[in-house]
Amino acid sequence: MHNLTIKQMSEKLHAGEITSVQLTQHYLDRISKYDAELNAYVTVTPELAMAMAEEADRQLSEGTAGLLTGIPVAHKDIFCTDGVKTSCSSKMLDNFIAPYDAHVVTQLKKAGMPILGKTNMDEFAMGSSSESSYYGPTKNPWDHQAVPGGSSGGAAAVIAAGLAPMATGTDTGGSIRQPASFCGITGIKPTYGTVSRFGIVAYASSFDQAGPMTRSAEDAAWLLDAMAGFDQRDSTSLHREKTDYAAGLNNSLKGLKVGVPAEYFGEGLDPQVEKIVKDAIAEVEKLGAEIVEVSLPNKDLAVPAYYVLAPAEASSNLSRFDGVRFGHRCENPKDLQDLYNRSRSEGFGAEVKRRIMVGAYALSAGFYDAYYVKAQKLRRLVRDDFTRAFEQCDVIMGPVAPTPAFNIGEKTDDPTSMYLADLYTIPVNLAGLPGMSVPAGFVNDRPVGLHIVGPYFSETKLLNIAHQYQQVTDWHTRMPAQYQ
Amino acid sequence: MSWEVVIGLEIHAQLTTQTKIFSGSSIAYGAEPNTQACAIDLGMPGMLPVLNEAVIGKSIRLALALNAEIGKKSVFERKNYFYPDLPKGYQTSQLEYPIVGKGHLEIEVDGEKKKIGVTRAHLEEDAGKSVHGIVPGMSGIDLNRAGTPLLEIVSEPDMRSAKEAVAYARKMHELVQYLGICDGNMQEGSFRVDSNVSVRRPGEPLGTRTELKNINSFRFIEKAIEFEIERQIEILESGGKIVQETRLYDADNDVTRSMRTKEEANDYRYFPCPDLLPVMITDEDIEAVRAQMPELPDAKRARYVSEFGLNDYDAGVLTASRQLAEYYEAVVSQTQGKDPKLCANWVMTDLSGALNKAGLSISDSPITAEQLAGMIERILDDTISGKIAKQVFDAMWKGEGTADEIIESKGLKQITDSSAIEALVDEVLANNPSQVEAYKGGQEKMLGYFVGQVMKASGGQANPGQVNQILKAKLSD
Numbered sequence: 008m009h010n011l012t013i014k015q016m017s018e019k020l021h022a023g024e025i026t027s028v029q030l031t032q033h034y035l036d037r038i039s040k041y042d043a044e045l046n047a048y049v050t051v052t053p054e055l056a057m058a059m060a061e062e063a064d065r066q067l068s069e070g071t072a073g074l075l076t077g078i079p080v081a082h083k084d085i086f087c088t089d090g091v092k093t094s095c096s097s098k099m100l101d102n103f104i105a106p107y108d109a110h111v112v113t114q115l116k117k118a119g120m121p122i123l124g125k126t127n128m129d130e131f132a133m134g135s136s137s138e139s140s141y142y143g144p145t146k147n148p149w150d151h152q153a154v155p156g157g158s159s160g161g162a163a164a165v166i167a168a169g170l171a172p173m174a175t176g177t178d179t180g181g182s183i184r185q186p187a188s189f190c191g192i193t194g195i196k197p198t199y200g201t202v203s204r205f206g207i208v209a210y211a212s213s214f215d216q217a218g219p220m221t222r223s224a225e226d227a228a229w230l231l232d233a234m235a236g237f238d239q240r241d242s243t244s245l246h247r248e249k250t251d252y253a254a255g256l257n258n259s260l261k262g263l264k265v266g267v268p269a270e271y272f273g274e275g276l277d278p279q280v281e282k283i284v285k286d287a288i289a290e291v292e293k294l295g296a297e298i299v300e301v302s303l304p305n306k307d308l309a310v311p312a313y314y315v316l317a318p319a320e321a322s323s324n325l326s327r328f329d330g331v332r333f334g335h336r337c338e339n340p341k342d343l344q345d346l347y348n349r350s351r352s353e354g355f356g357a358e359v360k361r362r363i364m365v366g367a368y369a370l371s372a373g374f375y376d377a378y379y380v381k382a383q384k385l386r387r388l389v390r391d392d393f394t395r396a397f398e399q400c401d402v403i404m405g406p407v408a409p410t411p412a413f414n415i416g417e418k419t420d421d422p423t424s425m426y427l428a429d430l431y432t433i434p435v436n437l438a439g440l441p442g443m444s445v446p447a448g449f450v451n452d453r454p455v456g457l458h459i460v461g462p463y464f465s466e467t468k469l470l471n472i473a474h475q476y477q478q479v480t481d482w483h484t485r486m487p488a489q490y491q
Numbered sequence: 492m493s494w495e496v497v498i499g500l501e502i503h504a505q506l507t508t509q510t511k512i513f514s515g516s517s518i519a520y521g522a523e524p525n526t527q528a529c530a531i532d533l534g535m536p537g538m539l540p541v542l543n544e545a546v547i548g549k550s551i552r553l554a555l556a557l558n559a560e561i562g563k564k565s566v567f568e569r570k571n572y573f574y575p576d577l578p579k580g581y582q583t584s585q586l587e588y589p590i591v592g593k594g595h596l597e598i599e600v601d602g603e604k605k606k607i608g609v610t611r612a613h614l615e616e617d618a619g620k621s622v623h624g625i626v627p628g629m630s631g632i633d634l635n636r637a638g639t640p641l642l643e644i645v646s647e648p649d650m651r652s653a654k655e656a657v658a659y660a661r662k663m664h665e666l667v668q669y670l671g672i673c674d675g676n677m678q679e680g681s682f683r684v685d686s687n688v689s690v691r692r693p694g695e696p697l698g699t700r701t702e703l704k705n706i707n708s709f710r711f712i713e714k715a716i717e718f719e720i721e722r723q724i725e726i727l728e729s730g731g732k733i734v735q736e737t738r739l740y741d742a743d744n745d746v747t748r749s750m751r752t753k754e755e756a757n758d759y760r761y762f763p764c765p766d767l768l769p770v771m772i773t774d775e776d777i778e779a780v781r782a783q784m785p786e787l788p789d790a791k792r793a794r795y796v797s798e799f800g801l802n803d804y805d806a807g808v809l810t811a812s813r814q815l816a817e818y819y820e821a822v823v824s825q826t827q828g829k830d831p832k833l834c835a836n837w838v839m840t841d842l843s844g845a846l847n848k849a850g851l852s853i854s855d856s857p858i859t860a861e862q863l864a865g866m867i868e869r870i871l872d873d874t875i876s877g878k879i880a881k882q883v884f885d886a887m888w889k890g891e892g893t894a895d896e897i898i899e900s901k902g903l904k905q906i907t908d909s910s911a912i913e914a915l916v917d918e919v920l921a922n923n924p925s926q927v928e929a930y931k932g933g934q935e936k937m938l939g940y941f942v943g944q945v946m947k948a949s950g951g952q953a954n955p956g957q958v959n960q961i962l963k964a965k966l967s968d
Contacts, residue, residue: 087537100536107530109537206537232601241539242767320765323569331632342893370760372570379762447883455876 027077059121076119100355109206126161156186181432188456199439203238224473261295266400283448322366411453511641513540534578535906559594589613608647798832825864
């Protein structure tokens with residue numbers, strides 16, 4: 008059952024060939040069997056899942072079901088879920104049960120999707136390997152020595168291993184696309200403002216954006232349809248007409264102009280990754296696209312700008328975790344200062360503390376102009392690069408990450424090298440553009456993704472290109488041998 | 492050599508909205524702790540602010556009243572600091588781009604007018620409060636107030652005495668109420684005044700200032716500033732230095748005490764709030780607010796003088812509060828503007844006196860403007876005299892009905908029937924033959940005596956003009 012596409016699942020559910028209870032139980036069984044080793048879930052919610060599956064079956068039998076009704080989903084543990092722990096993979100929130108649902112969770116509940124559980128991630132979404140989780144690292148299903156990427160590493164792993172048919176993720180600096188690349192799945196980060204941030208534990212508010220993580224582009228289009236839409240509870244949510252993301256999947260790619268920036272194929276890029284990406288672009292060319300050379304000259308400014316701005320926002324966003332109202336509180340605080348110091352020292356992990364310190368520093372009196380203001384200027388330069396590039400092309404293609412998944416522990420002692428590995432994904436977040444990772448091959452049995460970036464609101468186009476590519480390739484259908 | 496006093500005020504005016512500035516919680520005063528705090532107010536993970544747009548129009552109103560610049564683009568920023576009553580660990584405020592820019596307010600002290608500069612006014616959310624004594628041995632946090640919309644109005648350091656400072660504070664207090672943007676309730680903290688006070692030798696740069704916080708009456712603000720000025724001068728004259736600090740006023744002992752020094756102050760790490768878009772104000776927005784602006788106190792005062800013929804003093808008293816002015820104007824309009832001065836006298840003397848005595852405000856007056864106008868109408872149409880009217884007023888105050896009902900039930904209608912008055916006059920003259928002799932002998936001031944006697948005989952109800960006329964005629968026979 009876990010090899011079906013979402014479209015096939017939906018058809019079988021509506022035809023009565025399978026029930027949501029069977030489908031959900033199938034995934035719960037697989038989770039029981041495999042997750043102890045994989046550590047992709049922080050919380051599994053079998054009772055909730057089965058209750059929702061029964062309700063879905065009722066709707067299916069009554070004919071009131073929608074396209075996604077009865078298809079289970081796993082939420083990244085950054086989405087608040089009413090009555091279920093939302094930890095953000097942090098000790099700080101290990102005891103936190105939100106009394107509300109994130110907008111995305113509400114939307115997918117309305118769509119009738121049983122919740123399998125909450126997936127592991129880098130603590131507070133800060134990281135690129137899911138190793139900073141309080142609950143320990145998630146393994147890459149393709150190779151248990153390797154990281155699944157991050158921060159949505161648990162979500163990518165559950166899709167790759169068939170422990171959920173669909174998953175939600177968030178992408179602040181590449182956190183959907185890089186794990187999608189590392190785990191050989193499809194992930195799309197929509198235009199900033201497409202999916203409401205209400206109920207998503209904030210990391211860096213001006214970058215955070217939720218999106219679907221699935222096997223195929225078609226699956227992603229279906230899930231994005233349910234996730235996206237205006238929400239008045241998020242002031243940065245965009246008020247636009249509802250888009251049918253699956254509508255353009257079968258459009259021809261004839262005449263599509265694909266921009267290939269020379270800067271994305273420079274020093275530091277693994278030659279084997281480069282080859283896979285170039286082969287994938289050649290495949291798209293065969294489908295009728297025209298390749299044009301474009302330039303993103305300020306690409307190298309993106310990582311430094313991001314690592315000032317995101318920590319600055321994070322330092323403020325994470326101030327609410329003070330041990331007063333919710334979350335971790337130290338034992339026997341002797342006074343207020345002690346309560347703050349110990350609750351936060353004990354509750355946050357090293358990477359989170361590092362970013363809070365960096366962010367507070369960048370905002371502090373006397374340094375604000377040199378860091379925060381300067382970084383905002385760089386952000387504009389990076390965005391302007393894309394604006395100019397999109398005058399010459401419809402989409403940009405390149406690598407998602409410079410290498411395939413690295414080994415667990417390989418970069419934990421060197422945060423800077425970990426940061427620099429996000430050089431292709433971060434510019435897209437700085438500009439607020441939609442970006443996608445599509446499975447495109449393997450290096451030493453570890454997956455590699457193709458990065459597709461489009462202008463604002465071009466999600467339908469990106470999904471169309473990915474879907475057409477997936478009609479002529481089978482990378483996205485492959486599963487690690489032990490999980491088949 | 493003398494000292495020059497320099498004072499600037501920061502006024503926090505709580506805006507009269509139904510709900511909080513960034514959430515749908517009520518801001519009604521006096522609810523049980525934490526019953527008006529939703530997940531957003533509590534700073535729960537994933538919660539986001541959504542601006543209550545009502546605060547924008549109210550801010551524009553103030554800007555127009557102060558002839559101030561309006562921030563066409565104003566930006567919310569986060570002021571970061573840790574405190575238990577600050578749920579998010581930051582206060583959402585405005586720094587670089589406030590909604591109201593430079594303006595001014597004119598005050599008058601001892602007959603002298605002076606323009607006080609307003610530096611800016613910015614929107615921000617209030618914090619919650621720590622509550623002591625509910626949980627034994629611990630502090631409680633009440634977040635009902637967290638997120639209440641405030642407009643912080645910052646003045647230039649233009650005031651040179653405690654009197655000027657209080658005049659400015661009072662004028663601002665009157666203005667925000669006129670504008671309908673703040674209820675002005677100082678006891679409940681809806682209008683809070685922080686005073687920055689320093690002294691210097693004239694011509695020298697500004698001295699080190701101290702800030703006086705949390706004083707909830709104008710009288711105490713004046714006393715606190717007076718005390719602070721003396722304290723600073725004493726320190727400087729004995730060779731000491733002023734420490735920049737926040738001080739609290741202790742009304743019982745009439746002194747100020749140090750609360751915290753600026754050395755312990757935070758670096759607030761302000762930056763634009765990424766959860767809120769900049770507020771964009773168009774010319775059309777401004778014009779829409781302008782069209783609905785109420786008449787402001789200064790304009791009203793001038794109109795009372797020119798249109799109603801009141802003197803400056805009376806016009807000032809009647810416009811001191813919007814409620815009083817509205818009451819007065821209702822009385823004038825319901826008497827068709829026949830005698831605005833008479834209306835003013837009744838509102839300012841009898842009504843205000845009675846209200847003061849009873850400790851009531853104009854909005855709690857037991858006599859409505861309509862009732863008072865009804866009584867004044869009866870004076871104007873000679874149904875009752877001014878003297879009888881006082882009886883009617885007292886009866887209305889006690890809730891005995893309208894003027895007409897009281898006049899009817901108590902039989903207070905003025906006697907205007909000349910034959911009835913003639914009969915009374917004849918009786919008085921007949922009973923006082925020696926006085927009549929005296930009058931006819933040239934003692935014309937005896938007329939007053941006869942008038943008094945006739946009025947007395949009529950129980951005060953005879954029309955005094957007619958009595959006079961008839962007496963004169965009869966006595967000259």
